[in-house]
Amino acid sequence: xxxxxxxxxxxxxxxxxxxxxxxxxxxxxxxxxxxxxxxxxxxxxxxxxxxxxxxxxxxxxxxxxxxxxxxxxxxxxxxxxxxxxxxxxxxxxxxxxxxxxxxxxxxxxxxxxxxxxxxxxxxxxxxxxxxxxxxxxxxxxxxxxxxxxxxxxxxxxxxxxxxxxxxxxxxxxxxxxxxxxxxxxxxxxxxxxxxxxxxxxxxxxxxxxxxxxxxxxxxxxxxxxxxxxxxxxxxxxxxxxxxxxxxxxxxxxx
Amino acid sequence: xxxxxxxxxxxxxxxxxxxxxxxxxxxxxxxxxxxxxxxxxxxxxxxxxxxxxxxxxxxxxxxxxxxxxxxxxxxxxxxxxxxxxxxxxxxxxxxxxxxxxxxxxxxxxxxxxxxxxxxxxxxxxxxxxxxxxxxxxxxxxxxxxxxxxxxxxxxxxxxxxxxxxxxxxxxxxxxxxxxxxxxxxxxxxxxxxxxxxxxxxxxxxxxxxxxxxxxxxxxxxxxxxxxxxxxxxxxxxxxxxxxxxxxxxxxxxxxxxxxxxxxxxxxxxxxxxxxxxxxxxxxxxxxxxxxxxxxxxxxxx
Numbered sequence: 001x002x003x004x005x006x007x008x009x010x011x012x013x014x015x016x017x018x019x020x021x022x023x024x025x026x027x028x029x030x031x032x033x034x035x036x037x038x039x040x041x042x043x044x045x046x047x048x049x050x051x052x053x054x055x056x057x058x059x060x061x062x063x064x065x066x067x068x069x070x071x072x073x074x075x076x077x078x079x080x081x082x083x084x085x086x087x088x089x090x091x092x093x094x095x096x097x098x099x100x101x102x103x104x105x106x107x108x109x110x111x112x113x114x115x116x117x118x119x120x121x122x123x124x125x126x127x128x129x130x131x132x133x134x135x136x137x138x139x140x141x142x143x144x145x146x147x148x149x150x151x152x153x154x155x156x157x158x159x160x161x162x163x164x165x166x167x168x169x170x171x172x173x174x175x176x177x178x179x180x181x182x183x184x185x186x187x188x189x190x191x192x193x194x195x196x197x198x199x200x201x202x203x204x205x206x207x208x209x210x211x212x213x214x215x216x217x218x219x220x221x222x223x224x225x226x227x228x229x230x231x232x233x234x235x236x237x238x239x240x241x242x243x244x245x246x247x248x249x250x251x252x253x254x
Numbered sequence: 255x256x257x258x259x260x261x262x263x264x265x266x267x268x269x270x271x272x273x274x275x276x277x278x279x280x281x282x283x284x285x286x287x288x289x290x291x292x293x294x295x296x297x298x299x300x301x302x303x304x305x306x307x308x309x310x311x312x313x314x315x316x317x318x319x320x321x322x323x324x325x326x327x328x329x330x331x332x333x334x335x336x337x338x339x340x341x342x343x344x345x346x347x348x349x350x351x352x353x354x355x356x357x358x359x360x361x362x363x364x365x366x367x368x369x370x371x372x373x374x375x376x377x378x379x380x381x382x383x384x385x386x387x388x389x390x391x392x393x394x395x396x397x398x399x400x401x402x403x404x405x406x407x408x409x410x411x412x413x414x415x416x417x418x419x420x421x422x423x424x425x426x427x428x429x430x431x432x433x434x435x436x437x438x439x440x441x442x443x444x445x446x447x448x449x450x451x452x453x454x455x456x457x458x459x460x461x462x463x464x465x466x467x468x469x470x471x472x473x474x475x476x477x478x479x480x481x482x483x484x485x486x487x488x489x490x491x492x493x494x495x496x497x498x499x500x501x502x503x504x505x506x507x508x509x510x511x512x513x514x515x516x517x518x519x520x521x522x523x524x525x526x527x528x529x530x531x532x533x534x535x536x537x538x539x540x541x542x543x544x545x546x547x548x549x550x551x552x553x554x555x
Binding site: 126145147166183185202204205206207208210211212214215219229245 | 280320321322323357384386387388389393395401402403404
């Protein structure tokens with residue numbers, strides 16, 4: 001990325017960092033110096049974003065993080081605007097409760113990506129969270145709106161208790177995916193174990209999936225193939241132990 | 255002015271401001287996209303009797319449609335901004351929703367004026383409908399017996415122009431038809447315009463009102479009827495035995511002018527005596543398309 005801000009990690013993280021407040025409020029017009037003053041917590045103690053990162057570039061609505069952020073939690077939590085890219089893996093709770101904007105993780109994400117904060121009723125309520133690697137357990141739990149796309153595997157409970165929104169999993173989906181969901185869509189392009197509380201409805205070609213998958217390919221470079229676009233999907237309705245208005249769409253070669 | 259020996263009358267076509275929406279229909283294959291488009295644009299020649307005017311604008315390649323399937327772009331036009339949403343809802347609801355494999359999208363995404371279409375049609379889903387927001391646009395998924403109908407929630411509406419026209423005055427009915435077919439062919443598929451009449455051609459041009467029945471909005475244009483030459487104030491030159499009209503609507507005046515230029519040029523051929531246009535003295539419609547100006551800008555002589 002050539003335009004926007006660059007946040008380069010000064011030194012490898014030795015303790016967990018909570019970046020939840022760094023981008024939660026409006027940030028797209030902030031200069032590097034202003035953004036450097038945003039509060040974070042490092043190993044439980046108050047700090048500033050600039051204590052961990054060298055910030056440079058021009059505010060253009062984009063920020064790119066460089067460095068090993070596997071111990072950095074809650075990045076882009078509550079995000080409402082702009083585009084956040086991480087050139088590698090990230091810690092837990094990335095995009096927690098985000099309401100808008102785009103988060104792109106070039107590596108893996110920890111637990112609860114795009115999910116609800118422990119005290120919150122809702123996870124993501126908007127925006128797009130794209131994980132080019134694997135996602136830890138509980139991605140998208142209690143999400144209300146928005147799109148999560150996981151190029152690799154998803155841990156257990158992806159989309160569990162989701163209220164609405166869309167979770168696309170290109171790799172294998174872990175157990176209990178979609179459990180207790182009210183509404184929303186889980187798109188499984190890889191292996192998935194359908195919860196017992198979902199019921200098979202039909203095998204068909206949902207037109208809207210072509211829009212979703214085409215966007216993931218053109219906008220985010222995910223390897224969507226013609227076989228995905230022209231495919232049939234097995235539709236399971238669920239979770240019938242809850243509202244039952246959600247769906248799991250399982251890709252099938254037939 | 256003459257174009258290849260055809261006299262271009264020094265007159266203008268008088269056209270009106272209308273509201274226009276562009277509808278994109280896609281389907282599994284071109285056949286079903288066209289089936290839906292033909293039904294949607296059927297009985298939509300003139301607002302006088304059809305409440306709206308519609309036509310196929312052009313065929314879209316798979317790469318040009320939102321879902322990557324074959325499709326068609328349609329322009330649907332109505333006189334008022336309150337009329338257009340009604341026409342969109344009833345026509346898409348009856349002809350696209352019902353047609354196998356189709357989906358229906360807004361073709362004017364940048365238009366700031368938005369009207370609800372999918373937001374109304376979703377109720378056919380009887381509570382089982384659901385929506386998805388993709389790239390900032392909401393789409394409704396309506397369950398149907400075949401599977402699922404996808405329709406965009408809102409469609410763009412812009413001001414367009416309706417009633418661009420020219421008349422082909424020919425020595426014979428065959429010559430008039432041949433010239434009209436050539437003109438319509440040259441205009442079909444041009445971006446931003448439609449020809450709402452059958453094959454793009456009108457044989458029954460009208461005048462405002464009636465000589466005898468006060469309640470009639472329009473009646474036959476007797477000045478251009480060859481059979482009435484001897485009994486009315488005719489506008490026909492000597493030797494003219496048949497007249498056909500091409501009506502063109504579009505998203506803006508330049509699109510119509512360009513289409514008229516292409517159509518008139520193609521229609522100027524053997525057997526055609528003159529090209530003229532319909533107007534109301536310039537008092538009713540704000541858009542005036544002067545034939546000689548249009549043809550001179552296009553290089554006609």
